[in-house]
Amino acid sequence: MFLKSSKHIPQLTVDCVIFGFHHKKLKLILSKLKLEKDIYALPGGFVLQEEDIEDAAKRVLFERTGIEDVYLEELGTFGRANRISDEDFQLFSHLAKELYPDVEPPINEKNQKMRLVSIAYYALVDFEKVIPKKIDLDESCDWYDSQDLPHMIFDHREMAEKGLEVLRDNLDKKLLFNNLLSETFTMRELQELYETVYDKPFPANNFQKKILDLNILERLDKKFTGAKSKAPYLYRLKSNLSNKG
Amino acid sequence: MFLKSSKHIPQLTVDCVIFGFHHKKLKLILSKLKLEKDIYALPGGFVLQEEDIEDAAKRVLFERTGIEDVYLEELGTFGRANRISDEDFQLFSHLAKELYPDVEPPINEKNQKMRLVSIAYYALVDFEKVIPKKIDLDESCDWYDSQDLPHMIFDHREMAEKGLEVLRDNLDKKLLFNNLLSETFTMRELQELYETVYDKPFPANNFQKKILDLNILERLDKKFTGAKSKAPYLYRLKSNLSNKG
């Protein structure tokens, strides 16, 4: 989360729900803020005056993950007038003053807390390729289980939940799964991703048929892991079908 | 389209794609701006500092249609840095100066055109109940055919097209049809709405079965119009299922 300066649009921010898939769990990146209490935040920041809103989200994403060309899609606007509680505002402006004494705080002339509107995005990344990076306001920055979220500032929990909801709507419909897996993956890994996101079992035979009938995967060599069972095939999205957002 | 004052968030607006259905055409409300050239705009305005973004959209909607409790849903953010062309900005700021000489124009300290970000919404209303109302900046305000849109300012045409796209995604999935029809309607009227929105024929028998099997309509008396053919039944959404946004 960045603070604003004159180069930024004053009352507008972006926040990103960055999803990764690891060990049958859907994870997302959160910052632990430098505060007495344990309070977490989604990666976010202000938008530059000359910057497309989506580019601001991409900038935040790159700052926190070090990767580009990620699937990115808007979740919607979080624009309730009272989306920032008095308590959260106190905590946050205190933190802001300590770390950025020379930057205009998010307070108006009458010394009231200032209205902030946030555009939320969700991003899908390969968990293996990303080590979350903290910035100045963070005590730490790491992956957290999307099913077991800690206490989050502002309306960030609502954003995370909206992210999950939209991911459930789109994972299958828009065939986004490759963005959450390594470049090559087994059918079981893909199935487990579906089972995690949709929170229900998918019978292996029907699942395989459904996916292969889409004709978007190419079958590669088998993956020999040393397990005392049949070696599964590896698959990869056909090279002409990559779908970064 | 309103201009900003200190009571408003400086660089943020809302715009509304207000849909109605009439004579087998999907219509939307546009303002013809008071300009030399024929340029049209979606109803919109700035957001008050103490106002939820969605409430700002509802306010615009009420100003232009005189009705409340309408289905309203966000389309997304229109936030490209160059979404307002130099030409459109000249036209619009000229208009603004004439009509609101005492209101701060959307120009920054360096006299450059100011960045505006807009949150777009779409609304579904009963065409019969709405007479579009013009405001000061409008030469006129009326219904226009969504398939034959005139030249529109800024990126308003993109918004209208996005509205159509989202309506197509949601009309059937979220069963929104009652919001575009009168309280009571015939099966044929409903079918014609579907045929217009999805731009394809729906066989009457299968369509009726599909809709009635949803179990969300109650059948009322027949509608005798004097036509020399069988009188169709009237239907109404079951009273417990109203779905205003």
Add this chain to the structure above:
DNA sequence: GCAAAAGTGTTACAGATACACCCATGC
């Protein structure tokens, strides 16, 4: 050979589509 997991095939069901038909209304 055997246990574990991968992979294939075949049947059963449900929702959508297509075709054929009957009914009410005003002249």
Add this chain to the structure above:
DNA sequence: GCATGGGTGTATCTGTAACACTTTTGC
């Protein structure tokens, strides 16, 4: 009666779900 459009029923198709089975791997 008859033309017009409304309304209903039944067969067909297609994609999904359910069940049964074979194959490969390491010990």
